[in-house]
Amino acid sequence: MKPQSRYDVRVPPSTRPGGRTAAVRDAVLRAAADLLIEDGLEGIELTAVAQRAGVGKSTVYRRWGSVPGLVADLLVDMADTSSPRPSTGALRTDLLAQAKLVRRTLADGRQGRLFKAIIAAATCDAVTANALADFYRNRIDEVSPVVVDAVARGEAPRGTDPAEVIRQLSAPLYYRFLTDTRPLTTADAERAVAVTVAAVDAGVFVKG
Amino acid sequence: MKPQSRYDVRVPPSTRPGGRTAAVRDAVLRAAADLLIEDGLEGIELTAVAQRAGVGKSTVYRRWGSVPGLVADLLVDMADTSSPRPSTGALRTDLLAQAKLVRRTLADGRQGRLFKAIIAAATCDAVTANALADFYRNRIDEVSPVVVDAVARGEAPRGTDPAEVIRQLSAPLYYRFLTDTRPLTTADAERAVAVTVAAVDAGVFVKG
Numbered sequence: 001m002k003p004q005s006r007y008d009v010r011v012p013p014s015t016r017p018g019g020r021t022a023a024v025r026d027a028v029l030r031a032a033a034d035l036l037i038e039d040g041l042e043g044i045e046l047t048a049v050a051q052r053a054g055v056g057k058s059t060v061y062r063r064w065g066s067v068p069g070l071v072a073d074l075l076v077d078m079a080d081t082s083s084p085r086p087s088t089g090a091l092r093t094d095l096l097a098q099a100k101l102v103r104r105t106l107a108d109g110r111q112g113r114l115f116k117a118i119i120a121a122a123t124c125d126a127v128t129a130n131a132l133a134d135f136y137r138n139r140i141d142e143v144s145p146v147v148v149d150a151v152a153r154g155e156a157p158r159g160t161d162p163a164e165v166i167r168q169l170s171a172p173l174y175y176r177f178l179t180d181t182r183p184l185t186t187a188d189a190e191r192a193v194a195v196t197v198a199a200v201d202a203g204v205f206v207k208g
Numbered sequence: 209m210k211p212q213s214r215y216d217v218r219v220p221p222s223t224r225p226g227g228r229t230a231a232v233r234d235a236v237l238r239a240a241a242d243l244l245i246e247d248g249l250e251g252i253e254l255t256a257v258a259q260r261a262g263v264g265k266s267t268v269y270r271r272w273g274s275v276p277g278l279v280a281d282l283l284v285d286m287a288d289t290s291s292p293r294p295s296t297g298a299l300r301t302d303l304l305a306q307a308k309l310v311r312r313t314l315a316d317g318r319q320g321r322l323f324k325a326i327i328a329a330a331t332c333d334a335v336t337a338n339a340l341a342d343f344y345r346n347r348i349d350e351v352s353p354v355v356v357d358a359v360a361r362g363e364a365p366r367g368t369d370p371a372e373v374i375r376q377l378s379a380p381l382y383y384r385f386l387t388d389t390r391p392l393t394t395a396d397a398e399r400a401v402a403v404t405v406a407a408v409d410a411g412v413f414v415k416g
Contacts, residue, residue, distance in 0.1 A: 040331070040332040041328075041332070042332070116331035116332070117331065117332070119328075119331065119386055119387070120327075120328035120331040120332065122386070122387075123248070123324035123325065123327065123328040123386070124248040124249070124250070124324070124325070124328065129389055130389055132387060133387065133388045133389045133390075136387050136388065164399070167380065167383065167384070168380055168403060170383060171379040171380040171382075171383035171384075172375065172376055172379040174379075174382075174383045174386070174387065175375065175378060175379035175382045175383055176375070176379075178327055178330070178331070178382070178386060179327070179330075179340060179341065179344050179382065180341050180344065181337055181338055181341045182341075191372070191412065191413075194407065194410070194412040195376060195403065195404075195407040195412050196403075198406045198407045198409070198410035198412055199402065199403040199406045199407060201406070201410070202402070202406035202409070202410075204399065204402040204403050204406055
């Protein structure tokens with residue numbers, strides 16, 4: 001299985017492009033993600049992030065200001081480095097590829113913990129909540145052309161709202177991830193696709 | 209709008225039935241809920257709960273032992289005191305009543321904050337995660353007869369999995385609640401029903 005983003009693997013910052021500023025950002029965001037994964041929200045504190053990243057404390061405070069500011073930047077980076085839209089040529093298989101990607105991300109030990117920590121942080125901090133909502137809006141914008149293309153091919157009714165279709169696809173996977181202890185399975189991803197396709201076919205997402 | 213459970217309103221413990229032990233539990237669970245609502249997960253600490261409840265600290269430590277133990281008991285009580293299943297005589301209107309209840313609960317200032325705090329707690333504590341999963345399993349068992357009755361009336365295919373239908377109904381509401389900043393609307397509840405009914409009709413939830 002190929003890594004989907006830098007959050008899957010550790011790469012020494014010096015091997016990434018972008019010069020010194022980008023290398024510092026890289027090291028700091030990676031350290032923040034590591035601390036969130038290991039200790040959750042309570043483990044993250046700017047001084048600890050700076051220390052782990054091998055970066056001066058004052059740099060981290062000056063550039064990110066606060067933990068929510070840092071988590072917000074982490075979410076921007078996660079959106080920038082996440083997978084492109086699937087493009088299999090058909091709605092059902094595009095949705096299946098996307099649902100499997102969501103399932104794999106949430107079921108992955110490190111990434112699942114990272115998402116849980118950030119979603120938990122968003123429940124009690126408005127800056128993080130806004131950044132998280134932006135992250136999902138970005139992801140939905142990235143994947144929505146799957147639905148636009150399906151409408152153009154006549155696979156979905158005219159007027160189908162692409163963003164609502166993509167939200168619907170993710171919803172049961174996130175709901176189970178956050179409220180159940182049973183691991184997410186491929187069958188869950190397949191059921192999410194079947195539900196979404198049935199609703200698309202029935203015209204549920206056609207804008208009024 | 210009528211309160212759906214004790215978590216909507218404050219009632220002095222002395223007016224509730226069940227004797228002294230029940231009154232102590234009542235006061236302690238209410239204090240725990242209040243602290244979770246006001247300060248989130250970080251605000252809750254057994255000593256503060258005891259103080260707020262007007263109950264001896266040793267009673268709280270002896271009976272509940274830890275914050276996760278207390279939150280687990282709060283979830284048991286929330287399940288015990290939550291609304292019964294809708295019974296309108298038809299699947300679509302039963303699902304609509306249920307979706308509106310979920311929306312109203314999550315959109316309510318106090319109850320929404322309580323659910324957010326508990327879901328956040330569950331992301332980083334296994335005892336709370338298990339108690340939360342039990343809570344939703346209880347709620348799903350309570351509401352599932354809506355689907356059993358619909359199958360008996362011929363409104364849903366034979367073999368339709370009631371629990372999966374009820375999960376699917378809640379999923380988009382919880383997903384938006386936890387990942388978006390836009391308030392949940394009645395249109396969201398109606399869309400959740402339309403999606404679920406389309407999937408039921410298409411046989412998506414028929415057990416293999």
